[in-house]
């Protein structure tokens with residue numbers, strides 16, 4: 232309390248220093264400011280830092296990111312599916328008061344920097360009031376009120392937000408080409424973002440303005456030199472970000488450009504590029520071209536992560552604490568607040584989450600197979616832990632927590648990978664038991680899937696079905712009288728029967744596969760074709776290929792229906808040919824070749 236009051240006074244002294252006449256003791260306003268800062272640093276050094284924000288690797292978490300909304304006015308392909316996402320009902324989103332209560336608790340526990348993010352934070356009504364409420368936490372120790380925004384709807388609001396206390400702005404902009412902008416963000420808007428950037432750069436009260444550029448190979452990597460050129464005349468810090476994987480964002484490691492490659496390209500153009508210092512917990516490693524006003528840097532989350540200095544915690548817009556960007560585990564602070572938990576109870580829960588934080592995220596090779604909320608922190612979380620205040624399960628959780636904290640690393644890693652497996656196997660619950668996915672809350676959207684598969688058959692069977700009237704007819708039930716004309720296996724017979732069977736099979740999927748939902752299919756198309764494939768040795772393999780495309784308007788995807796159609800179709804070919812082909816046939820290569828719709832995004836096998 233006393234420290235807080237001192238801090239407040241010194242803070243006022245510091246910020247007013249340039250506008251007041253210097254008191255007798257000091258000879259200039261800058262000396263007043265310097266002295267005030269020295270006092271502030273002293274107060275910081277004796278200010279207690281809550282153990283709840285220190286993890287088992289001794290990392291102090293003094294940076295809190297708060298997501299204000301799940302909504303966004305853009306659809307950057309690496310972040311959000313084009314059709315948007317299933318939004319949480321508004322009553323599940325934290326209110327302004329809940330956000331400010333949590334912010335205060337974190338600040339009083341040691342947080343000095345809060346970044347507002349989203350979704351797109353600027354589209355939250357009342358953002359100015361939230362910033363103003365955060366500004367009131369300065370006496371408690373809050374130093375930076377930052378925001379990351381796409382800048383699309385910010386140019387009009389920005390002066391007011393700065394007036395209310397915003398100190399730092401990071402703007403996201405991936406391209407300087409208006410057409411590419413629309414291609415990447417699925418909406419036009421380059422001019423509006425550039426306008427915001429100009430206003431931000433002219434705002435004296437905003438400390439460093441940063442530009443975030445997510446670099447995607449073959450898409451915008453050629454523009455890296457143009458972004459570097461922006462730093463010639465503008466005091467902007469451009470950060471090139473490695474494309475990161477989140478559930479359904481079409482990540483693949485070949486689309487990611489390692490920062491080291493970019494630095495090489497830039498150094499080839501500018502021989503005097505120099506490394507400049509960063510703050511201890513910065514995500515970016517920064518560089519500068521001598522004489523240029525701005526600087527550039529690299530956020531290498533994938534190729535060279537910075538987890539050892541991680542000081543970040545996140546609160547999602549629906550009030551979950553998330554201790555690591557790549558960790559699917561979340562605990563609801565919202566629920567505890569709404570159940571009436573006191574500040575100290577909430578802090579205890581925060582402490583549990585923080586102590587369970589892993590040392591680092593997985594290696595790049597593994598990370599894309601782990602399911603995680605997308606960057607915008609939306610959709611159903613993969614795992615929500617019960618808190619110690621709630622149900623019986625909480626005991627198991629506390630016990631696990633102890634194991635995680637006390638046991639050697641090997642066990643921790645095993646435990647964490649088990650959790651990650653559970654989180655990616657959607658038909659298992661947290662205990663590993665079979666469970667149907669609850670889709671009641673999901674939106675109905677158009678879903679399509681195509682599957683293919685093949686059955687290898689011997690040449691004699693192939694010849695029978697590849698021509699309507701084979702030269703040497705084989706009868707299905709070879710009769711001693713040889714009524715070849717009626718008993719011959721014809722292409723029409725086999726492939727038509729298999730086609731109908733496949734269509735019927737897809738409609739029966741939910742009867743055959745235990746945890747599949749019954750879906751109202753709107754279209755099933757099946758096509759079977761004969762295909763002879765020449766082998767390198769000059770021999771031939773003979774096959775029937777089955778393609779099945781299934782559409783539906785539903786809450787869940789139709790790939791199981793397409794796969795079932797293909798499987799049943801090929802089994803029917805087997806059944807039709809078994810009299811002549813026996814057991815030589817092989818069914819193989821059944822796979823999904825295309826999929827669209829739903830949160831996991833589009834997929835196409837090339």
Ligand SMILES: Nc1nc2c(ncn2[C@@H]2O[C@H](COP(=O)(O)OP(=O)(O)OP(=O)(O)O)[C@@H](O)[C@H]2O)c(=O)[nH]1
Pocket residue numbers: 346348377379401441443472473475513514515530532536543555556
């Ligand atoms: N691995 C990892 N990357 C992060 C994290 N937070 C942000 N990033 C990366 O940093 C990029 C820019 O994020 P911003 O919202 O601008 O935040 P920031 O880099 O923390 O901002 P500063 O406070 O200015 O350093 C994101 O696109 C991510 O690539 C994090 O907690 N972990």
Ligand SMILES: C[S@@+](CC[C@H](N)C(=O)[O-])C[C@H]1O[C@@H](n2cnc3c(N)ncnc32)[C@H](O)[C@@H]1O
Pocket residue numbers: 303309310348349350351352379380381401402403443445472473474475476477480606607
């Ligand atoms: C999720 S956005 C939220 C704030 C705001 N809507 C914006 O775009 O600035 C925060 C930052 O994450 C970055 N981001 C989103 N998805 C990413 C991904 N897959 N890889 C790397 N960065 C990503 C964005 O470019 C942006 O700079």
Ligand code: SF4
Pocket residue numbers: 303304305306307310311349350351381403607
């Ligand atoms: S990166 Fe930001 S602007 Fe782009 S879709 Fe995600 S939340 Fe929206």
Ligand code: SF4
Pocket residue numbers: 536537538539541542543554555556557589590591592
């Ligand atoms: S991946 Fe997790 S531990 Fe690593 S820097 Fe990001 S939030 Fe921190």
